[in-house]
Amino acid sequence: MPSYLPTLFVDLNTVRTNIQLMAEKCQRNELEFRPHFKTHQSTFIGNLFREAGVAGITVSSPVMAQYFVKQGWDDITIAFPANVNAASVYNELLAKCDLKTLVISTEIVETLDQRLQSPIGLYIEIDPDYGRSGIPASNKTRIVEVIKAIEQAEHCTLAGFYCHAGHTYKCRSAKEITSVSRKALAKLTSLKESFPHIPICYGDTPSCSVLDDFGPYDQLSPGNFVFYDWMQVEIGSCNKEQIAIWMSCPVIEKFSKDGKILIHGGAVHFSKEFVESGQEKIFGKVISDDGQLQGVLASISQEHGIIHCNREYFEQLAVGDTVQVLPVHSCLTANLMGEYRTEDAQTIDHMSAKAF
């Protein structure tokens, strides 16, 4: 990526540390580490997980499973409810790897069973009050029905319970995350008492970053922690030093009157994800080389970004310089950018690399 373009940088040392800390936490707690690859979507970074002892991985779509099967991963969970029309791609993947996915209803199990040629592992998705998808942890009648459907199916095996407590993203401190996570943990402890032999896989980055006691869980599948981002700092999952990626954006113009800076870096680079802090919308956080926060990416359009920063930093910057911006949502920024650079000019792959 030439330096005149917005460029996504990754610090591999921070990535390795983030992986190592989570791998050690899993080891200490006797949890199988099945990291989610939807954040980095990278063969190279996938291999760093392999070096840390990871064998089974999690992805968010059939296409992502195809990408990582190509790189030799052979134990993959697509952490998305099964799509009955994707049976052909599941069959293709099943010929190459141990494939698992999620289900919520008996009907889906029965349809999949008819359309598959070899057994797929099915996690029953459990909703720990997030409200997006899954069977409520308390609805044991329905859970038993789905278990029975899986047991009766020729081409399905029960992989476990899969649980994503996405409502931790509404938290704004480690204490709040702990409180929300413990409520989910209590629900799943009760589930474990009813089904002691069924493994539980649990996933969100805030919980996995903050909790130290994982009670009934058997597997962890967080994804975002590999890079973290400014949203995770706001949530209380990490500190800014743990963020492993940043955008480098050219300074195009300075507007002295109101201390604003126009950068090349907009919605097609960062995504339109933002966090609110008081009255302020934050699309990214400006950080200088010495690690000090200097301002915010306060608004974006397709290619334009407007930075509000402190006066001293404003005076230091010149047109033609670049500014470093911590992304609000690293998964979406990486997906848009389609590649990473390291500070020693190495290019790191991303699944969504562009053809042009």
Next chain:
Amino acid sequence: MPSYLPTLFVDLNTVRTNIQLMAEKCQRNELEFRPHFKTHQSTFIGNLFREAGVAGITVSSPVMAQYFVKQGWDDITIAFPANVNAASVYNELLAKCDLKTLVISTEIVETLDQRLQSPIGLYIEIDPDYGRSGIPASNKTRIVEVIKAIEQAEHCTLAGFYCHAGHTYKCRSAKEITSVSRKALAKLTSLKESFPHIPICYGDTPSCSVLDDFGPYDQLSPGNFVFYDWMQVEIGSCNKEQIAIWMSCPVIEKFSKDGKILIHGGAVHFSKEFVESGQEKIFGKVISDDGQLQGVLASISQEHGIIHCNREYFEQLAVGDTVQVLPVHSCLTANLMGEYRTEDAQTIDHMSAKAF
């Protein structure tokens, strides 16, 4: 794109009508039509503009200029303030096309002049109270300074004034758009009186869709109108029948209790752009085959979309069906999807096509 995946469809008849209407409006008003290609980013759709008589185009980045130069376009405006570090790519482009870009300050003109090998056309960006970038239309002293700098430069020529009234996006009716556009028009009429021989290029889709009298303008460069989207309906620029693209998303699960539907279609397909309508956030608008609105895409995460729809439509839909969703922001959705399908299974190119 296999039918089990979220797929972006385009209706080329609607595209042709949208192009034709704007081309005719330009002709009626004796305006040069220099459409913005940032919305479609497509060679194929670019050629539809060529068929409508368009010779000069507008893009939003140097990379996009490179893409369209390859397709034989030879009169291109990069409607983004000049990046002094991109001189090498400007030089490369200048060898192949008549290139124009925007400037705001004399310093940039002087730096560009030193770094360029042949003359670039420079539009002075004028801010009609949008507040993103540009010199306020009333600041004639600064405008004269920049004109002089361009006149003195060896490798720069004055292309005109470029004006994007992006604040029309805050409007919520055609009447409001007209009112905001007329204020911009008044400012630029006064500018035209001072500089009668300098062409004015004007751009936003809401203004260009609603206005019928373009007073001092010489060129029009709207982009979004080629597809429109739900945001433009909310703004008051168009009606839903004018929207030329939609996402087709698989129905993954139905949640009877609260009438919600889980689709495969999330932030990596639609973008996280939304519009607010009362208390409701709208990430997309669900439309049935007969053109009736049936519900909203009410929340999205990376791959998940949750639809709220009316009970009758809910009952009609089955798991395995697809739903059609009008995007909120067609530019960002198309950029993420990287290709279009037509209903007769033709694939239409997009610059951000993925390598995998």
